[in-house]
Amino acid sequence: MIRCGNKKLYRLDGCCTDWTVYMGDMLDQSTPPLPPLFPIHGHGHDTAIRVLDAAEHIVQARGVPALTLDAAARAAGVSKGGLLYHFASKEALLQALMQRLSAYIRLSFDAVLATVPPGPGQVARALLAWQFDSGCATDERTDRATAVFLAAHHHDTALLEPVRAVFAEIRAALREDGLPTGRGLAIMAACDGLFMAHLFRMYTLDETELRELRQSLTLLLEFAP
Numbered sequence: 001m002i003r004c005g006n007k008k009l010y011r012l013d014g015c016c017t018d019w020t021v022y023m024g025d026m027l028d029q030s031t032p033p034l035p036p037l038f039p040i041h042g043h044g045h046d047t048a049i050r051v052l053d054a055a056e057h058i059v060q061a062r063g064v065p066a067l068t069l070d071a072a073a074r075a076a077g078v079s080k081g082g083l084l085y086h087f088a089s090k091e092a093l094l095q096a097l098m099q100r101l102s103a104y105i106r107l108s109f110d111a112v113l114a115t116v117p118p119g120p121g122q123v124a125r126a127l128l129a130w131q132f133d134s135g136c137a138t139d140e141r142t143d144r145a146t147a148v149f150l151a152a153h154h155h156d157t158a159l160l161e162p163v164r165a166v167f168a169e170i171r172a173a174l175r176e177d178g179l180p181t182g183r184g185l186a187i188m189a190a191c192d193g194l195f196m197a198h199l200f201r202m203y204t205l206d207e208t209e210l211r212e213l214r215q216s217l218t219l220l221l222e223f224a225p
Contacts, residue, residue, distance in 0.1 A: 048086040050076040052097055059147035064154045069093065094159050097148045102162035108136045109170065120178030121221045123170065124187045131191040132214050138198055146199050167192075183220040190217055 054075035058067050069090055073083040087093040112134050113126040131137050152159035174184035190213070197203050205213065 047076070047078055047082055048096070051078060051083050051086060051093070052100060055093055055097060055151070056144045056147045059151045060144065064151050067151055091155065091159070094152050094155050098152050098159050098162045101145055101148045102166050104141060105163060106166045106169075108134070109166075112136070121184070123173045123177040124179055124184040124221060127170070127184075127187050127191050128214065128217060131194060132210065137191075137195060142195075142198070149199065179221070187217050187220055 051072055055067055055072045058071055058075055067090070069083055069087070070080060072093065073080045076083070083093075087096060109126065109130055112130045113123065116122050116126045116129060136142065149160070149163075170188065171185065174188060177184050194205070194213075197205075
């Protein structure tokens with residue numbers, strides 16, 4: 001199950017063997033079920049998920065240097081051999097973490113996008129709803145994303161590519177969103193800034209500041225033809 005704030009958006013059948021994430025039926029039965037995002041291979045996906053969860057918690061609690069395969073195996077309650085069956089190296093483990101995170105970002109945004117009426121500015125409106133209304137921007141899964149970003153960036157910035165690809169798709173959709181050039185990107189950049197500020201605890205806007213920012217960004221949508 002994926003949650004955004006208090007909203008249950010999807011039923012999730014987690015299967016992370018060979019960096020697999022499988023999405024089952026959407027809870028809204030009026031929407032067609034989603035296909036697997038990645039092919040499913042092997043067995044013991046519950047073990048793989050425990051290892052991924054443990055790796056995130058290690059970085060959250062003790063920092064990037066503490067993440068080793070031995071530490072992840074101990075924290076997950078599995079043998080080193082059991083971990084290596086799914087993740088042959090630390091890089092493979094980090095790749096799986098980034099694949100899982102990118103799938104979460106894509107699916108949570110798509111779930112919000114599906115609730116926004118079609119028309120000019122639909123993608124930009126979905127970005128605002130995703131950031132300010134859905135609860136996804138500050139939920140527990142987003143907090144855990146901090147650990148994933150830090151670990152991947154520390155090891156090899158190329159590991160961030162799956163998440164970069166998701167945001168490249170959103171930027172491409174904004175270019176076809178029916179808004180004058182730059183306005184959708186301004187909304188996306190503002191939302192990305194809030195996301196990173198929360199992720200790295202740089203600052204927190206109070207309710208008044210958030211409301212005023214939302215109002216200012218919404219003004220950009222008034223230029224939709």
